[in-house]
Amino acid sequence: MTAASAALAAETGPEPRYRLVRDSGLVAGRYLRVLRMNPGRLIYPLVQPIVLLVLFTSVFGNLTVSGHHGSGAYREFLIPGIIIQNAVLTAPIAGLALLRDAGSGLADRFRSLPMSRPAVLIGRLAYDGILFAIQAVLLIATAFGLGFSVRTGPAGVVAIALIAVVFGASVSVASAWLALTIGDIETAERVMYFPAIALNFVSSAFAPVPYLAAWMQPIARVNPVTSAADLVRSLASGGAAARPAVMLGCWVIALAAVPGVLAVRRWQASA
Amino acid sequence: MAQSKTTAPPVAVDAVDVAKNFGAVTALGGVNLTVPAGTLTALLGPNGAGKTTLVRIIATLCRADRGRVAVFGFDVAEAPAQVRARIGLTGQYVGLDDALTGRDNLVLIGRLAGLAHRRARSRAADLAELLGVADALGRSVRTYSGGMRRRLDLAASLMTNPPLIVLDEPTTGLDPASRQQLWEALAGLRAGGTTMLLTTQYLEEADRFADAVHVLSHGVIIASGTPSELKGLVAGRVLEIRLDRPDQADAAVAVLASEAALAAQAEPGSGRLTMPTDDGADTLLSAAAALRASGITIADLGLRQPSLDEAFLALTGPATGAAQEATAPAIGARP
16 A cells, blocks of 8 residues: 555445444344354343242232232232333343443454444444343243233233333443443442342332332332333233323433433543 | 545654643653654553553544644544544454454454445455464354464454554564564565554564654653664663673672673673673673683673663663653663
């Protein structure tokens, strides 16, 4: 190459406008390839939730709880809660994976490429969305085997799976920001699951809000886990879905927007 | 995209007064650096001298607190995308996904850099051939040796055939054979006209391959020039004496000081003494006579050109890499 051609860009790619979509797809493809070469990585995110669903339902499912929508069986109340709390417990995987990448030589490689910056996060979320979808299908199928029923028909079943995917992805965004803010992988591995567990317990995931301790109730009412679990319950029982749906929609948008932008900034700055 | 400029700027990197602090630590204290297009420029310095920080600023990974850096005329702070499209970075830590195959890594990085899928695949195959990792392309990078990783990493930075390659300690931690292979690859690239900026702690590498060497110490460039110009900063030649018995080294240093007025330095444990000299043969004779008179047997002795090592040590001072205050020594050789 002569000095004259040195001024030209190297072989250039598509216009920046398409780059976000294209690069996000490439990043998601990277994780899928890694998964194909290491299928063992699926065991934790897929087997554990099913085991937990079976255990929880078998131990507590025959209790009777009054004062919530649906029939009197706790099983009908618990299963939607388990589906949603599982998405919350899976979400930290995304944050930890991004943090692990952020400290590696690969992150410097990505930062030095003329690629789309948010693609690193969005590609990871697309991959997590696929994981959440597989998880939701397996969980719902297992739940049917445990006596769960959906009165709104196949459309309701699809809607429940979608809620698990979208809600899970939005919590993943928050986990990405949290992990990158913590910055240290050892610390993050210990810290990340704590807010996830707290979020699950201070909600209607396991018990109707009026059954919770008084100090928990105001938090539980605005907790997105409550909105998501209640929305799944409404879809299962055919009850009113508008209120939890609006609440959940607001939460999903807020979680995707604010921690999302902050996480992309963190990614770039953690060099 | 910014397309053709008919007359290209002949300068690949132009850095003016670049400064960077990390908290109270001064990483760079006002560095000026010019890398002419088509050359191989080495940044030489001990650990903590600021080499990596400078390279990261040039590669848009980190922002300078002060100063200006242009890569082929594009400002790294104002037009990072234009800069990224023109550089290939081989960082200090290999930028590969261990869980993927060599081919998947190259194709992913090539495509993220803007290549079409087919082009990325053929380019990956060509570069793997060039760098001697073609047989391992289908294997997971986890199974690669250190040298293979480094070469695959270099291949990754070359996917778009960028006009400037920035390498941060590319041969650190490699065995001599792997270093040799990597250097052959870099020599081939330079022959093809690619501009290269690299950091190294290996003086001998800078000596053999670099067109220009900049010595960095405590965040400032303390000397610049061709390898032979830098060696010229150490006065005259070097007298080297190897003793029969290494345990006599301290005694020999004392004898040389008292009887021949020579400031010899003993290499610990080896029985090898070196001393700078301006008048070559006379020094040799008087040193030999002094040692003989005290009954110290010489195994071998001779005069030679100073190594870049000696120039480097003379420039950076003996306590390299240690936690010193960021006050830079003045330019020039210590006596």
